[in-house]
Amino acid sequence: MILGEWAPAIPQTEPDSNPPLNLTGRPPARTVHELAHLLRTIAAPPAVMEATAAWLSGERRAAPATIRGYVRDASWWIAYATSRGLDLTNSDPIEADLYAAALRSAGHSDATRARRISAASSWYTYLVRAGRAAANPFGAGMERPRLPDVSATRGMSGDELERTLAYARERESARTFAILAVMVATACRDGSIIAAPLDALGHDRGHRVIDLPTKGGKTKRLILPPLAAEAAARYLTERGSAPGRLFITSTGRPIDQPYLYRLVKRVTRAAGVAEVSPHGIRHSVLTLLLDKGYPLHVVQDLAGHADPRTTRRYDRARESLDRSPAYELGQLLAAGVERHAGRWS
Known part of the structure; x- marks a missing residue:
């Protein structure tokens, strides 16, 4: 992280006794039950657990595979915030930015980082709507990873x-x-x-x-x-x-x-x-x-x-010169030029 030159301006606090969380490997939670256990372990307020259950029941998370994806991705932020001693219901946008930087330092791809940040933001959006959190630290104004223009998935001809x-x-x-x-x-x-x-x-x-x-x-x-x-x-x-x-x-x-x-x-x-x-x-x-x-x-x-x-993102040939509309456009313009030829003679 590029924080060294700013260190003197940051108020000194008690050293954090919690070791840094490893943001790679097995997710802190992979199922709804594991996420509930994680929240209970960190003594999350019952109101937050209730809201989280309602969030996972939303229309966008109706499919079991989708639910598992949101659980895995959101659990990374919950575990990270806990390791830093943060109040999940009142987290600062600076902490969200530091989390994004930590994901980048861990070597994750743009797509993975964007997905994890999006899941955390979705969770907070619901908590704020339900009155269980003060604000969404991942909300408007946060700089998020840009997805590549072309899919990086290995495919076949x-x-x-x-x-x-x-x-x-x-x-x-x-x-x-x-x-x-x-x-x-x-x-x-x-x-x-x-x-x-x-x-x-x-x-x-x-x-x-x-x-x-x-x-x-x-x-x-x-x-x-x-x-x-x-x-x-x-x-x-x-x-x-x-x-x-x-x-x-x-x-x-x-x-x-x-x-x-x-x-x-x-x-x-x-x-x-x-x-x-x-x-x-x-x-x-x-x-x-x-x-x-x-x-x-x-x-x-x-x-x-x-x-x-x-x-x-799947269109490999979208920049191909063979598919350029320039030739057809040129023909249309050339016909128009000929049609107006001699008008000013």
């Missing part, structure tokens, strides 16, 4: 996607091929494929469709092209009609995030493609569609992005 699917169809189980085919066809998030129920598959006006859970507890209906529809149908003949999640293991348990990560990495490696994560498949599909010239709003709708700027 169109050929590598095809190779991965071809390998899965020939060498893997019907379940594995169906999971990958649906992920590619829908560009869905990993949480959507994991949480999809058996009755998600269906028909709509002649289309084979799948209703996938999305952020905010909503459901989005997406087309399954023949490749994915046939893969899903083949898998269902093996799975059977037992109620529950659509994709289950050979022992009947629902697949989870670790299972999906292992599956994607194992298959891409076996197909001779650099290992990617489940999000890498989503990244690859969105990038491929934008590279093929599909309109931004069409790809945005498929991805379920609320903000088109998020979709733009």
Whole structure:
């Protein structure tokens, strides 16, 4: 931190007996229960715990995966503030800035720092609204990390996607091929494929469709092209009609995030493609569609992005000279110039 030259102007206080918090590794809380335990451990007022429970029940945090994400990210600030002996209900903006600097010093990416700061700010926004905190130290005026213009996620080319699917169809189980085919066809998030129920598959006006859970507890209906529809149908003949999640293991348990990560990495490696994560498949599909010239709003709708700027981060070719509108603009202007030629002769 760049504080040395300002040190003489800072009032001297009692030395902090708490060791600095390690802001990397396992989050202080990963579940709602762990967050409640953390708040009880630091003797948070019951009113703050009640408000925190209400905050996690909000519309933006309706999906279980979303709740877990907010819990993990908000818990870092709570643990950090506690390690510094701060009053969570009356924290100074300076402490929020120091926390942001500490995250940067810990080596976190811009995206990680922005996400953790956003979660803490969201928590405080609710506490202030509920009358449980004096102000939001992460509020207006705070300088936050800027997200990169291009997604840093490792993806695959169109050929590598095809190779991965071809390998899965020939060498893997019907379940594995169906999971990958649906992920590619829908560009869905990993949480959507994991949480999809058996009755998600269906028909709509002649289309084979799948209703996938999305952020905010909503459901989005997406087309399954023949490749994915046939893969899903083949898998269902093996799975059977037992109620529950659509994709289950050979022992009947629902697949989870670790299972999906292992599956994607194992298959891409076996197909001779650099290992990617489940999000890498989503990244690859969105990038491929934008590279093929599909309109931004069409790809945005498929991805379920609320903000088109998020979709733009997947557009590798947006600065390509081949896609520049300058030539078409030049033709229009040239035609206009010719039309007005001789007017002033």
